[in-house]
Amino acid sequence: GESVGLHLPTLSVQEGDNSIINCAYSNSASDYFIWYKQESGKGPQFIIDIRSNMDKRQGQRVTVLLNKTVKHLSLQIAATQPGDSAVYFCAENSGDYKLSFGAGTTVTVRA
Amino acid sequence: EPEVTQTPSHQVTQMGQEVILRCVPISNHLYFYWYRQILGQKVEFLVSFYNNEISEKSEIFDDQFSVERPDGSNFTLKIRSTKLEDSAMYFCASRATGGRNEQYFGPGTRLTVT
Numbered sequence: 001g002e003s004v005g006l007h008l009p010t011l012s013v014q015e016g017d018n019s020i021i022n023c024a025y026s027n028s029a030s031d032y033f034i035w036y037k038q039e040s041g042k043g044p045q046f047i048i049d050i051r052s053n054m055d056k057r058q059g060q061r062v063t064v065l066l067n068k069t070v071k072h073l074s075l076q077i078a079a080t081q082p083g084d085s086a087v088y089f090c091a092e093n094s095g096d097y098k099l100s101f102g103a104g105t106t107v108t109v110r111a
Numbered sequence: 112e113p114e115v116t117q118t119p120s121h122q123v124t125q126m127g128q129e130v131i132l133r134c135v136p137i138s139n140h141l142y143f144y145w146y147r148q149i150l151g152q153k154v155e156f157l158v159s160f161y162n163n164e165i166s167e168k169s170e171i172f173d174d175q176f177s178v179e180r181p182d183g184s185n186f187t188l189k190i191r192s193t194k195l196e197d198s199a200m201y202f203c204a205s206r207a208t209g210g211r212n213e214q215y216f217g218p219g220t221r222l223t224v225t
Contacts, residue, residue: 032212034214036216042218042219043202043216043219044154044202044216046213046215046216049213089153091154093212098144098156098159099144099146099156099214100156101153101154101155103153104153
């Protein structure tokens, strides 16, 4: 069936280091993916998206990589800052742009 | 920067009561969504709405749920007879058209059913 998931529920990273958050999906027909950041008590905040006809997309301090062969998605955050501490979700487009979310990775930045 | 707004931020209700959660999507967006997130769990799709009708709904969205766009700015989610398991954060989201696919989420309404 369709599912979107993350490899690790938690990630602890030293301030200034790079972070890599991983996500596996199972629906090979998915054509659009989004990474969201959710801070405590807030709604998901759009970070970056990628279409299935691309394998890499860069934003400000963030890069999303898509490997369709193994159905894997990752989010890289450069020079992680304390404000990056949050839960990160990958989401997959599954019909009429309904989003299916993964379980989330909690990122904690150590000073 | 335009944003999705939701009211109230927190709603406490007794089991069996009706609640209406309100959302104001971004003004030029045409697709609207409701999601919910039970504490500590992932965000789950409930319903999508376009052109004044439901375009897709999940298994969660049973007969106790309804959505409405009563005017040009508001988008509401009604739960007719709340159950304890309806306690969750409810997020509204909206999306533009014209190739822009990202959904923008509101801050959510925390619904507590006692």
